[in-house]
Amino acid sequence: MHQLFSRVLGQRDLSRAGDLFSLQDSEIEACLSQALDQIKAISCSQDYLTNDNDQAVVEICITRITTAIRETGSIERHSEALVGLWESCLEHNLTPQGENTEDTPHAKIASDITSCILQ
Template structure:
C-alpha cells in the first residue's frame, strides 16, 4: 500500500487525508484494492458508528479511491474489493436517522454505488454487482433503493441476461414500491425487459396486471 494511504488509514490520520488528492492517480492505482480492504475493516469495527474521525477518514479515502478508479479505468481490477466493501454495508443499519440523515454505512454505500453501477455495460463488473444491488433494493433505504433501481434499469437494457436470475427479487421490490416511494417507479421499466428471459411467476403476473405492463 502507498505509504500515505498506510499512514492515513493505519493511524486514522485525518490531518493528512487531504494529501491523498495531491498524488497522481497512476501512483496509487496498484494499492486501491488493499486500501479498500483496510477501509472495510475500519468501517466494520465496533466503534465506527460513534467515531467521527474514522468516519471522516473513510469518507475522504473512498472519494479518493473512486476518483482514481474512474480516471484510470481500473474498475475491473478493483471491482471485487469495491463490491466487497459495498456489500459489507448491508450488515449494518441503513435506515435514516432523523430527517434525511443517512447512517455512516448508508453514506459509504451511496458513495460507492455510482462508481460501480455506472459500469452497467461491463459484464464482468455487473456480474459481481447485480446480486448485491438487488439486496440493496430490499434493504429499506429509500434513496439507495431508488438509485439501485435506476441503474438496474440501465443494466437491463445493456445486458438483461445478467439480471434474469434476479427477476423474482426485482419484481417483489417493485410490488412493494408501487407507491413510487422506494424506487418502484423506475423498477417498472426493468421488469418488462426481463420478462422474456424467465418463466412467468405469480409475482410478476400481479405486477404486470397492476401496472399494465
C-alpha cells in the same frame, strides 16, 4: 500499499487525508484494492458509528479511491474489493434513525460505491 494511504488509514490520520489528492492516480492505482480492504476493516469496527474521525477519514479515502478508479479505468481490477466493501455495508442499518434524515455512515459508503460502479 502507498505510504500515505498506509499512514492515513493505519493511524486514522485525518490531518493527512487531504494530502491523498496531491498524489497522481497512476501512483496509487495499484494499492486501491488493499486500501478498500482496510476501509472495510475500519467501517466494521464496533465504534465506527460513533467515531467521527474514522468516518471522515473513510469518507475522504473513498472519494479519493473512486476518483482514481474512474480516472484510470481500473474498475474491473478493483471490483472484488469494491463489492466486498459494499456488501459489508449491507450488514449494517442503512436507514436514518429518529428525526435524523442524514444518511448513516454505512449508507454513505454504499452510495459512493454504487455511484462508482454505475459510472
